[in-house]
Amino acid sequence: MDQTHRVRIAGTDTDLSVAQDQPILDAALRANAWIPHSCTQGTCGTCKLKVLCGAVDHHGSPDYTLTAEERSSGLALACMATPRTDVTVEPIGAVDDGVPHHPLRDYTGTVIQLDDIAANTRRLVVELDTEMTFNAGQYSELIVPGTGVGRQYSMANPPSESRRLEFHVKLTPGGLATDGWIFSSLSVGDPISLRGPLGQFNLVAEQPQPAILIGGGTGLAPLKSIVQHSLAHQLVPEIYLYHGGRRREDLYDFEYFTALSEDNANLHYRPALSEETWSGANGLVTDVVLEDFSSCKGMSAYLCGPPAMIEASVKALKRRRMAPRLIFREEFTPAATPKSNS
Ligand SMILES: Cc1cc2nc3c(=O)[nH]c(=O)nc-3n(C[C@H](O)[C@H](O)[C@H](O)COP(=O)(O)OP(=O)(O)OC[C@H]3O[C@@H](n4cnc5c(N)ncnc54)[C@H](O)[C@@H]3O)c2cc1C
Ligand code: FES
Incomplete structure (x- = not known):
């Protein structure tokens, strides 16, 4: 029979039975106990927690998300770490973010x-x-x-x-x-x-701020879900949806979003091409946003796609005075190169 260990999440009632080879995050989310996380592959650092007592195996936790210093001071990545003994852990981020979550x-x-x-x-x-x-x-x-x-x-x-x-x-x-x-x-x-x-990238509750949604390539995927859900439940007063690609062949669901924006006056769809001139917006999608808005104060943003595009978008939105706490992002980071246990 597989060996299990008790994992207690400090400050909550959560006391889990976790298999020796099961990441702590996986066990917690299956029990619907929320630990903040984003990538579930060790590359973002969002799921860091403090091991208050007991020992964990870090497996392939990369040094760039969990430094040697952090390991020796008792930090671990919940998505990578498995319990070696019974442990008590304390997530660094909020275990109650006010969003209803669904079990893994x-x-x-x-x-x-x-x-x-x-x-x-x-x-x-x-x-x-x-x-x-x-x-x-x-x-x-x-x-x-x-x-x-x-x-x-x-x-x-x-x-x-x-x-x-x-x-x-x-x-x-x-x-x-x-x-x-x-x-x-x-x-x-x-x-x-x-x-x-x-993941914790979501739009579930009604919000008073208009939202700028920027997707690079397949970064459009979660934004399509968000747009459909928001329109169906009238969650956002105005949605500005940007989809960035290099050439026309990179855009997809163009007809779908064109028709959806014709049917919904509060949806504004702006696909942008950076390497081909066409009748739509031209240039890097972040530059198009900068041209479209002289101020983003009082607005929110949902950004998704390659890390470089997200970084450029955050910079652009801050330049236009959007509050950092209203900028939400999902980075499509590639998986880390596997390495041996430590
Ligand atoms: C939270 C999250 C959500 C995601 N959602 C989507 C999604 O909806 N649609 C989607 O298409 N992808 C998405 N991705 C990316 C996806 O999970 C994979 O990383 C991607 O499809 C590559 O997987 P693979 O197994 O084919 O390549 P791998 O075998 O992982 O990679 C092969 C090689 O290419 C490198 N590499 C991989 N991806 C990149 C990259 N983007 N830039 C530079 N080098 C790279 C790797 O380092 C490796 O050397 C998401 C990633 C995350 C973290
Ligand atoms: S969720 Fe663990 S490092 Fe990203």
Whole structure:
């Protein structure tokens, strides 16, 4: 039988039985005990916690998110660390962020659609065997068959479609999940395993501020979920949706969002191209936002895509006086290179 250890989360009633090889974050989220987290792969540092007593294994926690100094002072990454003994831990971030969360679960389903929708980009639609409840903006980890390895992909469908999950996937040449599976062997009708929901990028409650949504490439995925959910529940007074690509072939769901914005006067859709002149907005998407707004004071932002685009967007929005606490982001960071236990 697998050995388990008790993991207590200080300051809460949470007392978990965690398998020796199970990351603390995984066990906590399955018990619906919230620990702030973003990437679930050791690359963002959001899930840091303090080990108050007991010992953990850090596994492949990268040095750039958990320095040697942090390890020796008792910090750990909840998404990587497994208990070596019974432990008491204290998350660094708030365990109650005021958002209703949904427990993490394993799911199985079937691929019902797999289409090329833009350059090196596919839409993957999965019909789940059972419903998944999640917040608009969250993601799942698709399990690459035969490896047990999970890769993160944001749900592009609204939470109301709880058995039909839509993902937008960009090809990474040589990548395990994309080149080696989703863009090669995966077919309609194939079974698929995943776990979710994960992440703290979401828009669930009514907010008084207008929202600027900026997606780079497949960073449009969680924003599509957020847009649909917000429009259905009238959560946001005005939505400014920006989608950045280099060329026209990089844009997708153009007709869908054009029609949606014609039907919803409070949705403003602005796709932008940086390397091709066309009738829409021209330039880097962040420069287009800077041109469109002389001030972003009193507005919020939801940013998703490659880390460089997010960094540039945050800089641009701060220049336009948006409050940093109203800037929410999801970075599509690549997985860290595996390394030995420590
Ligand atoms: C929270 C989260 C949500 C995500 N959501 C989506 C999504 O909705 N759609 C989507 O397309 N992707 C998304 N990603 C990225 C996705 O999870 C994978 O990282 C990506 O698809 C590559 O996986 P892979 O297994 O094919 O490549 P890997 O085998 O992981 O990578 C192969 C090689 O390429 C490098 N590499 C991988 N990606 C990049 C990159 N972007 N830039 C530079 N080098 C890279 C790796 O370091 C490695 O050397 C998300 C990532 C995170 C953290
Ligand atoms: S490092 Fe753990 S969630 Fe990102």
